[in-house]
Amino acid sequence: MTPSQSRSSVDALILQALHRETGRAIGAYGLLDRLRPAGVNGLPTVYRALARLSEAGLIHRVECLNAYVVRAHRTHAGPPVVAVCDACGAVEELTSPGIGRSVAAVAARARFALETAVIEVNGRCRLCRETKEFGEAT
Numbered sequence: 001m002t003p004s005q006s007r008s009s010v011d012a013l014i015l016q017a018l019h020r021e022t023g024r025a026i027g028a029y030g031l032l033d034r035l036r037p038a039g040v041n042g043l044p045t046v047y048r049a050l051a052r053l054s055e056a057g058l059i060h061r062v063e064c065l066n067a068y069v070v071r072a073h074r075t076h077a078g079p080p081v082v083a084v085c086d087a088c089g090a091v092e093e094l095t096s097p098g099i100g101r102s103v104a105a106v107a108a109r110a111r112f113a114l115e116t117a118v119i120e121v122n123g124r125c126r127l128c129r130e131t132k133e134f135g136e137a138t
């Protein structure tokens with residue numbers, strides 16, 4: 001980070017990079033590569049910005065990919081369901097109020113004070129499934 005770059009400008013650069021790759025998760029090293037032309041040179045700077053953006057609820061960390069995506073639904077009640085395609089790497093955020101209620105009920109039964117939850121599911125995206133089905137039909 002150059003002296004002229006504020007935290008908020010690094011945060012904005014990361015959000016822009018993640019928005020440009022909608023449907024894809026980007027790791028910290030990938031973000032650093034994208035931000036180098038703007039003068040961001042340190043991985044710690046990227047990690048600090050990612051922590052701030054996560055804390056603000058603007059991005060999700062996709063644990064299975066060790067990468068980040070822009071949060072698609074900021075107003076949904078309950079935890080987001082992050083669907084990761086194992087074939088093409090596409091990432092889609094899904095919502096379901098029912099899942100939120102279920103997670104809250106499980107936590108309450110365990111007397112666990114739930115603060116945050118992200119549910120990740122892995123499989124094949126619609127496009128990969130359609131491509132596979134088309135391939136099998138021929």
Ligand SMILES: [Zn+2]
Nearest residue numbers: 085088125128
């Ligand atoms: Zn796919």
